[in-house]
Amino acid sequence: QKTIGILTSGGDAPGMNAAVRSVVRTALYKGMRVIGIRRGYSGLLARDMVEMNLRSVCDTLHRGGTVLYSARCPEFRDDAGVERGKEVCVEIGIDGLVVIGGDGSFRGARDLSIKGIPCIGIPGTIDNDIACSDYTIGFDTAVNTVMDMVDKLRDTSQSHDRCTIVEVMGRRCGDIALHSGIACGAVAILVPEVPFSIDAIVEKMQRTLSTGKKHFIIIVAEGVVNVNGIGSVQDIANEIQARTGVEARSTILGHVQRGGAPTARERVLASEMGHYAVELLEQGIGNRVIASKDNKIVDYDILEALNMKREFNKRLYQIADEISI
Numbered sequence: 665q666k667t668i669g670i671l672t673s674g675g676d677a678p679g680m681n682a683a684v685r686s687v688v689r690t691a692l693y694k695g696m697r698v699i700g701i702r703r704g705y706s707g708l709l710a711r712d713m714v715e716m717n718l719r720s721v722c723d724t725l726h727r728g729g730t731v732l733y734s735a736r737c738p739e740f741r742d743d744a745g746v747e748r749g750k751e752v753c754v755e756i757g758i759d760g761l762v763v764i765g766g767d768g769s770f771r772g773a774r775d776l777s778i779k780g781i782p783c784i785g786i787p788g789t790i791d792n793d794i795a796c797s798d799y800t801i802g803f804d805t806a807v808n809t810v811m812d813m814v815d816k817l818r819d820t821s822q823s824h825d826r827c828t829i830v831e832v833m834g835r836r837c838g839d840i841a842l843h844s845g846i847a848c849g850a851v852a853i854l855v856p857e858v859p860f861s862i863d864a865i866v867e868k869m870q871r872t873l874s875t876g877k878k879h880f881i882i883i884v885a886e887g888v889v890n891v892n893g894i895g896s897v898q899d900i901a902n903e904i905q906a907r908t909g910v911e912a913r914s915t916i917l918g919h920v921q922r923g924g925a926p927t928a929r930e931r932v933l934a935s936e937m938g939h940y941a942v943e944l945l946e947q948g949i950g951n952r953v954i955a956s957k958d959n960k961i962v963d964y965d966i967l968e969a970l971n972m973k974r975e976f977n978k979r980l981y982q983i984a985d986e987i988s989i
C-alpha cells in the first residue's frame with residue numbers, strides 16, 4: 665500500500681484546505697494511506713504528523729487558512745535539513761509528498777525529489793506569482809476580498825468627494841492590484857511591472873474632474889511602495905491632494921487579504937489540482953508542479969517551472985487605463 669504525505673508551506677492562502685481535502689480524499693479513494701504533516705517542512709523534521717481518514721477533512725472545504733498550519737523552515741534551505749527530511753520520510757514510510765505553497769516551498773520539494781522522495785508542488789499563494797500557472801490557489805479569493813473592501817471605501821469616498829489610495833498585497837507581482845483595480849473601477853493602478861508617473865495620474869484626475877467626477881480610487885501594489893523613490897501610500901496621497909486639491913486618504917488592506925472563505929472558483933481549482941497531484945504520485949512521478957494553463961490542469965518539471973518568467977497581462981492593464989477616464 666502506497667503512503668503519501670501532505671503539507672502546506674510558506675504564506676497561507678484561502679483554498680489550501682480545499683486542496684488538502686482533495687488530496688486526502690483522492691488518495692483514500694485510490695486505496696493509499698495519507699499522512700497530514702503540520703507546519704510545513706518544520707513539521708516533517710519534527711515528525712509532527714497525523715494519519716488522515718475520510719473524516720479528517722470534513723468541514724474544511726469552505727474555510728480559509730490551512731488546517732495543517734503553515735510555517736517557514738530555514739533548516740530546509742540546507743542540504744542537511746533536506747537529508748533529514750528524506751530520512752523521516754523513509755522512517756515513516758512516506759513514498760511521495762504533496763507540497764502546497766509558493767516558489768520557496770517548490771525548491772524544497774525539488775531537493776527532496778532529487779533525494780528519492782517524489783514530491784508534487786501545488787501553487788498556493790494569493791500573490792499569483794508562480795510563472796508556470798495562470799492562477800494560483802488563493803488569488804481569486806484575495807481579489808474578491810479586495811473588491812469587497814474597496815467597494816466599502818468607495819461609498820465613503822463618494823460621500824466626501826475624496827480620493828482613496830489603497831495598498832494591496834502581491835509581493836513583486838501586480839496581479840492582485842490589476843484585477844482588483846479593474847473590478848473596483850480604479851482611476852489608476854500602480855504595479856511593479858509597468859512604469860508609471862504621478863504626473864500622469866494627476867493629469868488624468870484633472871481631466872476626469874473637469875467632466876464632473878469628484879471621487880477616485882487608486883490601487884497600489886505593495887511591490888511599488890518604498891522602491892524607486894515612491895514613498896508610502898500616505899506619501900502618494902499627500903502628493904495627490906497637494907496637486908489636485910482633492911482630499912486624499914490612504915488605506916493599507918494588509919492580511920485581511922490572506923483570509924476568508926475561498927470562492928467557488930478557488931475550491932474547484934484546488935480540487936482539480938489536488939486530484940491531479942495524487943494521480944502523478946500514484947504513477948511514482950515526482951519533481952513536478954501542477955499548473956493551470958489555458959483552463960487546463962497540466963504539470964511541469966519543478967526546475968523548469970522555477971525558471972519560467974511571469975508574463976504580466978499588459979493588454980488587461982491597457983484596458984483598465986482606457987476605461988477609467
Ligand code: ATP
Pocket residue numbers: 673674675676705735736737738739740741742765766767768769770771772773775788789790
Ligand atoms: P509564499 O511566497 O506564498 O510565502 P513560499 O513557498 O515561496 O510561499 P518561502 O518562505 O519562500 O515561501 O518558502 C517556504 C519554505 O520552503 C521555507 O521555509 C523553506 O523551508 C523551504 N525553502 C525555501 N527556499 C528553499 C530552498 N532554496 N531550498 C529548499 N527549501 C527551501
